Amino acid sequence: MSEGSDAYDASRIQVLEGREAVRKRPGMYVGATGERGLRQLVFEAADRAVNEVLAGRASRVDVTLMPDGGVCVTDDGPGVPIDQAEGGGPALEALLTRMGFGSGAGGRHDVTLGFCGVGPIVVNALSSRLTAEVQRDGVRWVQEYVRGVAVTPLTEAGPATGTGTTLTFWPDAGIFTTSEFSFGALADRFRELAFLNRDLEISLTDRRCPPESVSVRFRSPNGARDFVAFLDGRTASPGDPGIIGFEWEDPQMAGAVEVALRWRDTDEERVQGFANSRPTDGGTHERGFRDGVAAAVNTYARKRRLLAVTEPDLDADRIGVGLTAVVSVKLDAPEFHGAMRGVLGNAAVRACVDQGVRDHLGTWLEGHPERAAAVIDRIVHGAHRH
Template sequence: MSERNDGYDATRIQVLEGLEAIRKRPGMYVGSTGERGLHELVFNVADRPVNEVLAGRVGSVDVTLTPDGGVRIADDGPGIPFESEAAGGPGLEARLTRVHAGTEPGVRHDVALDLYGRGLGVTNALSSRLTAEVQREGTRWIQEYARGVAVTRPTAARPATGSGTTIAFLADPDIFGTAEFSFTALAKRFRELAFLNRDLDITLTDERPPRQSRSERFRFPGGARDFVAFLNAQAGAPVHPDVFGFERKDPRMAGTLEVALWWCGSHEERVVSFANSRPTPGGGTHMVGFRDGLAAAVNTYAREQRLLTAADPDLSADRIGEGLTAVVSVKLDHPEFLGSTGGVLGNATVRPCVAEAVREHLSSWLETHPEQASAVVGRIQGTRQD
C-alpha cells in the first residue's frame, strides 16, 4: 500500500440534503435514469389516489401520457388542500416539497406502487416542471413548480364544478435523457393491481403522437380468477372448464389469502405471486405453502380414487405444475420482505397457513367436481417426466 497521506478527513465529506441530494443521485431514489426510473415517477404520484380508491374516498384514477411527453394523473376525490389541515395530515404543498425517508410495509389494505416509497417530492424534484391542480369546495387552485421549487403560490384560478386532485409533470431531460414512458409496462402494473384489488378502477391513456390515442380501463370484479383467465388466454385448451379459486382470512398470519388456478394443455407453468399487491418474483413462504398444499391435495385425491396405487410414488411438484396457471396473493398487516428489492416474502407463519388453506379448498373442489378432478389428475399423470 502507498504510504502517501491523502489528508482525507471529515472536511472532505459532502453532505447532500433535500432536492440537491435527489438530483445529484437520482438512481438512489427511483432506481435508474432510464425507463424504470420514469415509471417510478408515475408510481410515486399514483400511489396516493390508488390507496384512496381502496379506502373509498376516491372513485377512479386516470393516468394520461400527454402529447408533450409528460404525464397527468387525476382523481375524483375531495381534493387535497395545499395547506395542512388540523386533522388531515400534510397538505399538498408539503407533500410536493418533502421527501419521505422511505416507507415501512403497510397494513394489508395498503398498496405500494413505488418500490422506494419516497413520495411526491421525488417526482417533483426530478421534473423540469410540475403543475398541481386541486378542485375543492367550488374553487380550482393551481400551483407551478420547476425542478422541485415552487415558482408560484397556490392560486385560485376559477370556479370548480367538481372535485379532485391532478398532478401533471414533465420528467427532466437533463436527468432522464431521451428515455420514454412505456404504455405497455405501465399497463402491466396497473392491470395486475386491478386484478389483485377488486375495487380499483384505473384508466391509462396514451395521447402521444404520432400514434392514435389509445386507452385501457383496468377494473376486474372477479379478482384473481380474472387474473388467471387473462394469463391463460394463450395457454391452449383448458383441462377443466372452471377456474378454481378461493379467499380466506387467517388471524394466525394476520392477513388474507387469495388463490386461483387452472390447468391447461400447455406444458408451461404460469404461476405468479404477490404480497400486499407487490410482485414477489423470488417467491417466499406463501409460494412454498402454496406448493405444499397443492401437492398434498392432488396426491391425496389421486390415492383415494385409486388413480395412484400404493406402489406408485407421489406425483412430484414439477409434474403437478406442468400446464398450471395460478395466482397466489397474500395481504398481511406485517409483511417481511427479503432481498435487495423486496422480491421475496419471509413471514414464517404464512407457509403453514397457505398450505392448509390450499389443501382444504382444493381437496373439497376435487371431491365435488369428480369429472374435472379426473381430467386434472389424468393430465398430470400423462405429462412427460424430465
C-alpha cells in the same frame, strides 16, 4: 495519515435531504435514468391516487401521456388538503417537498407502485416542471414547481367543478437519458393492479401522436380468476368452470390470501406470486401454495384410488406441469428479502397458505369428482405422452 487538508472530520460529510438527495442520486429512488426510471415516475405519481381508491375515498384514477412529453395523473377523491401541515406550509406543498409526508399507514390495504414508495416528492424533484391542481370544498387550487422548488404560492384559480387531485409533470431531460415512455409496460402494471385489487378502476391514455389517441381501462370484478384467464390468453366469465379460485383471511399470518389456478394442455408451468400487490420472485407464500396443492392432490388421489398403492406421491414438479396460477397475499406487516425486495420472507405465511390451499382445493376436488379425476389423470400421465 498526515493532518491538514487530508484530515477526515465532520466538515467532510455531505448531508443531502429532500429534493437534493433525489436529484443527486436518482437511481436510488427510481432505479434507473432510462425508460425504466421514467416509468417509475408515473408509478410514484399514481401511488397516492391508487390508494385513495382502495381506501374508498375515490372511484377511479386516470393517467394520460401528453403530446408535449408530460404525464397527467388524476383522481376524483376529496383532494389533497390545502390547510397548514405540521411543520408549516400547505399540506399539498409538504406532500410534494417532504420525504415521507402523506405516506399511507402501511399494511395490507396500501399498495406501493414505485421503486421505493417515497411518493410525489420523487416525481417533483426529478421533473423540470410540475403543476399540482386540487379541487376541494368548491375551490380549485393550483401551484407550480420547477425541479422540485415551488415557483408560485398555492393559489385560488376559481370555483371547482368537482373534487380531486391532478399532478402533471414533465421529466427532467437533464437527468433522464430518454423521454419515451413505454405504453405497454405501463399498461401491464396497471392491468396487474386491477386484477389484484377488485375495487380499482384505472385508465391509461396515450395522446402523444395526435390526432390519434389510444386508451385502455382496467377493472377486474373477478380478481385473480380474471388474471389466470388473461395469462392463458382468454377471457374469463364469473362462472368459468376451468378456473378454480378461492380466498380467505388468516389471523395467524395477519393477512388475506387469494388464489386462482387452472391446468392446461401444455408442459409449461406459470405461477405468479404477489405480496401486497408487489410482484415477487418467490417466497413463503409461493412455497406454501406448492405444498398445499401437492397435499390436496395426493390426498384426493389416494382416497379415490387414482394412484396405485405402489406408486409414490406426485411431487410438485409433476403437479406443476401445465399449471397456471396466481397467488396473492396481503399482509399487515410484509417482510421482503433480497436487494430488490422481491422475495417474501414472513415465516408464518408458508404454513398458513399451505393449510388454506390444502383445505380449499381439497373441498373443490371432493365437490367436482369428474373434473378432479381429469386433473389427476392429466398429472399422472402428463400433458403429452411422448
